[in-house]
Amino acid sequence: MGRPKVEIVLSESEREQLEAWTRRRKTAQALASRSQIIPEYYYLFR
Numbered sequence: 001m002g003r004p005k006v007e008i009v010l011s012e013s014e015r016e017q018l019e020a021w022t023r024r025r026k027t028a029q030a031l032a033s034r035s036q037i038i039p040e041y042y043y044l045f046r
Contacts, residue, residue, distance in 0.1 A: 008041060018035040019039065
């Protein structure tokens with residue numbers, strides 16, 4: 001049950017930006033957490 005899964009399509013530059021946000025020291029914690037979750041979800045359900 002639950003919500004249907006939505007396919008996430010990331011370009012190379014989008015993936016790189018998300019990874020950069022997770023490594024940056026001044027990034028807000030919530031943004032860094034989301035930036036890490038999205039690529040993990042993408043690679044898990046590809």
